[in-house]
Amino acid sequence: MSNTETFEGIYVAMYSAYDEQGEVDAERVKKLARYYAGKGIKGLYVGGSSGEGILQTAEERKLVLEAVMQEIRGELKVIVHVGANSTRESVELSKHAEAHGADAISAVPAIYYRLSEAAVETHWQQMIDSSNLPFIIYNIPQTTGFQLSPKLLEKLAKQPKVIGVKMSGESTFDLQQYKVAGGEDFLVLNGPDEQFLAGRIMGADGGIGGTYGVMPELFCKLNELYLANRVTEAQELQYKINAVIKRLLAYPSLYGAAKYILSLRGVETGQPRLPLLPVREEDHASLAVLNGDILALVAEYGIQ
Numbered sequence: 001m002s003n004t005e006t007f008e009g010i011y012v013a014m015y016s017a018y019d020e021q022g023e024v025d026a027e028r029v030k031k032l033a034r035y036y037a038g039k040g041i042k043g044l045y046v047g048g049s050s051g052e053g054i055l056q057t058a059e060e061r062k063l064v065l066e067a068v069m070q071e072i073r074g075e076l077k078v079i080v081h082v083g084a085n086s087t088r089e090s091v092e093l094s095k096h097a098e099a100h101g102a103d104a105i106s107a108v109p110a111i112y113y114r115l116s117e118a119a120v121e122t123h124w125q126q127m128i129d130s131s132n133l134p135f136i137i138y139n140i141p142q143t144t145g146f147q148l149s150p151k152l153l154e155k156l157a158k159q160p161k162v163i164g165v166k167m168s169g170e171s172t173f174d175l176q177q178y179k180v181a182g183g184e185d186f187l188v189l190n191g192p193d194e195q196f197l198a199g200r201i202m203g204a205d206g207g208i209g210g211t212y213g214v215m216p217e218l219f220c221k222l223n224e225l226y227l228a229n230r231v232t233e234a235q236e237l238q239y240k241i242n243a244v245i246k247r248l249l250a251y252p253s254l255y256g257a258a259k260y261i262l263s264l265r266g267v268e269t270g271q272p273r274l275p276l277l278p279v280r281e282e283d284h285a286s287l288a289v290l291n292g293d294i295l296a297l298v299a300e301y302g303i304q
């Protein structure tokens, strides 16, 4: 099977799961993973932006992955974000991911230092060399300040282990250029949830998204409509999804809002970790309304 066939589809960028004291809670991680296992998605992206990987210690990140693997190994594909600020820690997490049966690893460039392309290449290469897992580049220039060039992507993609890119940059032109630079079997996963359909049309093989976490069924449906060439209906659904995303983004804490919505469905994940703000009590009522609106949309599309 080709890489694109193996990994195409919808991946929830899983939120963190902490207890009431803010510590990683393995049982809550498992419950969250289980919640998604029944939703028709292809897999989970663990420890990425939505998962707060870079706010956690290496030991906590390992605990999260182990809990996920214990719960849904073989049921969902698991791509784990192993990017850390030091190459050493990233390599340690890559090896751990392989030892615990993840399907692929992925990483942002290191942040804080303004790194040259050569430094980022070395950082990624060490992770690639440290395990036998497929590697998916994570490009998110608006947060890392590093813009992946199609030239570097083309160079890295010559290695069989480098199978794709998670493209969280907003330009669908760049997305298409990565697809071209990577070659025929190079996987491109769309990052901006608001542009899932646009990304698909420009060559993405699926998507990884944080807001999928509160409406995975709707993104699966959107993907289905795209695949069935029902573009007008797909556009209509993307608009409805975007109205939800706009409401989520209006809160001071996107992750806090999404995690609160999950709690209303009986899936407790605690608050995001500072400096990401917790959800405000004054927002609870409007989030309950938003939750109801999402569930009504899911029902409108006939999804169980």
Ligand SMILES: CC(=O)N[C@@H]([C@@H](O)[C@H](O)[C@H](O)CO)[C@@H](O)CC(=O)C(=O)O
Pocket: 013, 014, 045, 048, 049, 050, 051, 140, 142, 143, 168, 190, 191, 192, 193, 194, 208, 209, 210, 211, 245, 249
């Ligand atoms: C810049 C950013 O955080 N983008 C998010 C989106 O899911 C984003 O939250 C969504 O499109 C709302 O703007 C994802 O691309 C990141 C992601 O999937 C992850 O690693 O959690």
